[in-house]
Amino acid sequence: MEVLRGGRRLVSFSCNDYLNLSQHPALKQAAKDAIDRMGVGSGASRLVTGDHPLLPELEARL
Known part of the structure; x- marks a missing residue:
């Protein structure tokens, strides 16, 4: 997940959605x-x- 800090675009690994999978179209569907x-x-x-x-x-799957 990208964040904007001090005018710089950074990758955030500090949240539960750091891979931004919550916005993946196939997963949402x-x-x-x-x-x-x-x-x-x-x-x-x-x-x-x-x-x-x-x-x-x-x-059973687990």
Whole structure:
């Protein structure tokens, strides 16, 4: 991610988005597609809300 400091354009490695992936068109579209398929909402632990259908798949991949 580029920042402007003292008239100089610098690369910032001090934020969570230092690769600027939040602005990558393919990643933005993938996020939108996932929201359309799965929805959004606040979450909680399994004890409170149970399993989301994607959790077992995610765990298997990890």
